[in-house]
Every structure is written in structure tokens, then in C-alpha cells.
Amino acid sequence: MTTETKLPFDKGFVSSIAKQNSEPAWFEELRLKALEQLNILPMPRPDKTKIDKWNFTQFDQHTVKSESFSSIEGLPENLKALIDVNAANANLYIQRNQTPAFLSLSEDLKAKGVIFTDLLTAVKEHGDLVKKYYMTQAINADEHRLTALHAALVNGGVFLYVPKNVEITEPIQSVFLHDDANANLFNHVLVVAEDNSSVVYVENYISTVEESAGLVNILTEAIANTNARIQYGAVDHLAKGMTTYVNRRGAAGRDARIEWALGLMNEGDTISDNTTNLLGDGSYGDTKTVTVGRGDQTQNFTTKVVHFGRNTQGNILNHGVVKDSATIIFNGIGKIEHGASKSDSEQTSRVLMLSEKARGDANPGLLIDEDDVMAGHAASVGRVDPVQLYYLMSRGVPKVEAERLVIHGFLAPVVNELPIEKVKEQLVEVIERKVR
């Protein structure tokens, strides 16, 4: 049963976006091809959540205009709180709705050939590189209707390119600020780490509007070539009312490592897909996710590691807290393809329920097509242990504070992984506000 999606925008409009940005022909073609396929492609089907009534396609405005920021000092306070204002060599991109609003990259990294710029600029200035990696290795435009919709309408994002043998120690940060309730985000992040390189990238999605009916369709591609390492941290905190589809996917080459630390704190209904494809022998994928559900939002998180190469290792750790009448669903999937011998796929998903009406589900899945492998999974849905509370309270800690400690402790294994101290602090603060 496929329903027709009547897009508010036609071919002429999509072409006009490409013209307005002076995009190269190949990029415009990619948009138009995706637009054509859109209606014949099915919607994605996240396990255990029906999304046919969710709106992912109807919206008014493709692009909103926003002012950019001239200096770090001039940033609004809530953005300053996310970044290390004093760092002399901040590597930072700020996007305000769709407008690239601030960019800085250290001279040292520039000299080493590192590219860090907004996606639509990158398409023009680094066309060959973007063409090679954009929706070719990790995510394809024709996977389903939402990937196609994204490819047709992409209106923001960032390109980070780390050349061969360049090891970047200081983190690189993007902040995607949503401060216009009319903005709809079709944001694409492309991170490419060439052979033997390494990079730490952290992004924040933050809404400063209280509520918005905006659509969010985010695709991220993290490509780690031979022996490269990408540490990818993210904190998503988009406003109530926004319906989000977010797909973060990694492709790891031989001996490459991709490590995700995701704080998924959106206030609206969210479908998140985070898949790591371990393509090369000896590659390694590690995914840590925390989330808090509140109000009446529904969130569905698919976390998947697919083993293609031999001797690959995949770890999944999901921790979610759910309260009010919210719903959290974790679908953990470890898939070992035929030929991926000596691989190891491990996963743990846990949900902590704080109220009677909250719903939590943790579904472990192992799909194994090879004999000589190791695999393990653990899943649980439970409540705060009264004996733990008793123990903490027996030292004088009031009940509310004891619960707070247990909840933060439950989320700590992921929070502690975030590589930027400021972002970690922000996540702790968001958690604090949400669980109160």
C-alpha cells in the first residue's frame, strides 16, 4: 500500500534551487533524478512504529533567510554555551537554519589540506571530491522515499575532508541552529577520512524556538578509508512538534574505526537510523546512544552494525530513559554477512521507565550468515530499582536527588564518551531538564 506523496514542490522548483545556488550540473541532476523516483519508492519501515500518519513530506518553505554571525563574541549566549569560546584555533561551523553563519578552520589544518565548509559551497569548490563520496558509498538516494526526498531538497549541511595520513587531534565542531519556526532542515553531513587519517567531529542540532511544525530530514555519511578513524559525536535537541527523520551511516574500510556517541534528545517524534557498515577486514564499529523521551513523543531508534569484512568487531550500546506517556523503541541489529568470519557482534539496549504510562521496548536482533563468529546481546526494560534508591537515601540523599543520580548514572556510559567537554556539559544539562 503505497500512498502518493504530493510534494509541495515540482521539478521546476527543484531546478530553481540548484540554479540559485549555482550548483554544478551533476548535483542538479542528482536532485532531479531523486525527485522523479520519489513517488515510486516506499517509505522506510522502522520496526515496531507505524509512521504512515507522520508527516515527512508536507511543508511550506524550503529555505528561510537568516543573518550570519560576524564573530564568536557576537554569538547568542545559548550558542556560546556549546563551544569553547576561548580556544585560539576553534574549528567551527555554525549554520543558522539554512544559512552558513560562521566558519573557522585553523591555518594549520588548512595547510594540511583539510577541507571544512558548508556542503553547498563544497559542491561548487570541491566538486570532484564531493561527487566521489556524496550518496555513493554510505547512503544511496534511492533507498526509500525519505532518502530521495532528501537528495532532491538538500538545503544545508557540511563537508569535512581529512586527507591521507593527517591526524587531527583537536575536535571539529558543527552547530546547526534552528531559530526560525518556519525552517525545515534537509541537512547533509559528509565526513571523509582518507587512509591512515583520524578525526574527531562533534555536532549539535539545537532549536531555540519553543515549538515548530518544521520537518527534519538529516542524512550523515561518515566514510573511513583504510586504517582511518572517525569519532563522531552528536547532540540533537530539536523543538517540540518537529518530526525528524535522521539517518547517520558509517562505511569503514580495512582496519578503519568508526565510533559514534549520540545524545538523541529531540522533543518531537523521531525516527533515527544509525548503521555502520564494516566493509573492510579488521574494521571496527562502535555505537553508543542515549535518549530521553518525554511528553507524548514517540521515538524509534534503529542501531545496526553490518559485518562484511573478516575479523570485524561491532559494538552497540543504547540507553534510554522514558517518562510521561512517551514511547522509546530500540531496535538493535547485528548482521554478519557470509564470509565475515572471525567477526564479533555485541549489543546492549536498556530502557529505564520513569512513569506508568511510558512505553519502552528494546528489541535485540542478530542476523548471522557465517559460522565462525561470535555474537552476544542483552536487552532490558525496567524501572528504577527501589533497593538502589534505598541505599542512596540511607546516606541522607533525598529521593528526588537519588533518582537523579541513578538516571544520570544510567546514561553516563554514553555521555562520558562525548569528546568535547562543553558539549558533554550541555548534554548533561539537557538530560537534567528533561528528566526533572
Next chain:
Amino acid sequence: MAGSTLTIKDLHVAIDGKEILKGVNLEIKGGEIHAIMGPNGTGKSTLSSAIMGHPKYEVTSGSITLDGQNVLEMEVDERARAGLFLAMQYPSEISGVTNADFLRSAINARRGEGNEVSLMKFIRQMDKQMEFLEMDLDMAQRYLNEGFSGGEKKRNEILQLMMLEPKIAILDEIDSGLDIDALKVVSKGVNQMRGEDFGCLIITHYQRLLNYITPDHVHVMMQGRIVTSGGPELAQRLEAEGYEGLKKELGIEDETVEQEA
């Protein structure tokens, strides 16, 4: 001000509807060390849990007061802030919460808002007590009791005791699972606390602990009651003779199944 007094009168406690304590009377004053001994399953931990307010234990009658205040009306945390402390037989493990963060929360909860301990002062104090208890300083940053060995957990209970300085402490089998050196260290901790302002109830199976911490009073619990009390010599006698002689002397019959039917 002299020490506090914990008074327990005719205490009856049930778990899941089953009566475990059947009328316990006990008074512990600041400056005193009491020991309770008794066979397995006779209600010693039940007594300590009821004093602290464990949610599973239901006080069906009797009273517990601290300096005249009704303890039974207090929440668990209020009992702690009123000056009670229980070193548990099986301390909980709390993942993701460091020992140091937890202890600081506990201390600040006692001191109240606006009067929080400074971080530096806290760290200094914690380091000092950990050194005194010959604990690895890394334990401060480990998650609370998670993966601690049996002996490490017990030492950690004593660390909390020393940091929180309660008026009345109950130590439930603080000696179980301790090697001889650890036993000495833990005893050293308790003896350090000894003084006019500190009263203590030690639950133990072994005279060995009482060689290091000499009690003022020794009580024997059987079948949910304190059946006899005496001085340190009572513990020595039990160590030598076991409970059989005492049972005979007091005319206590073993509980049998038909009693429950």
C-alpha cells in the same frame, strides 16, 4: 551536647506478611558499642533494615525513637540526616555514579542548600580518610560499589561512615568476607569514630571482630527476639560453645515447620 540515644521498644516487623521480629527492645546511647550475635535467619538484618526504613520491611507494632523523635515517621533520607547510618550486609551497586560524586551529594544533603562543602575541602577529606583506610585513591572515581570485591565494598561502607559522621551507626556483618588485614583496617576506622557522640551497633557472627572493637554490651538474638544480654564475655562464651548451650539454658526450642502451618 552529649551523644544521641536510639530507643527501640517492643518492635514487631513483618516481611511480605510474615512476622520476623517479635518484640525487640534495645537502647543505644552515644559513647556505647553494642554487639548483636545470633544464628542465621533470626532477624538481625531485619532489625537493622527496619531501623533504617527499608521499603520491604513493615513495622507492625512497637516504636523506634532517636532522642525522642519518632524515627518510624521519617523517610529513609530523613533518618540518615537525623544521624542514623547503616553499613549494609549487601551494599548496592550503582552504575555510572562515582563514589566521590555520591559521597559529596550525601554530605551536601546533610549540610543543606547554600552551605555546600567546597570541592577542595571535600577532596582533601576524602583522600585523607581513604588513606587512613588504606584504600586505593582511584576508588573515588570508580562507580559506586560496581565491581568492588566483597572486602572493598565493606571498606567503602566504613569510608562513608567516616565521611558522614553519624550519631548512631549500625554495622551489619561488616567483617564478613574480610581478610585479616582488612579486618584490622575496618576496626581501626570504627575505633577512630569512637567517642561520646558516637553510638554503634555491630552485628557479627565472630568474636574475632570484637577482639579489635571491644563492645560494652553483647546481645543474642534468636527467633526474632533478644534472648539474653551481657558483657564482652558473652561473645567469648558463644565463640567457645556455640548457641546450643545457651538455647538449652534459656529453654528455647528450635522452630519447626508445623508452627507455621
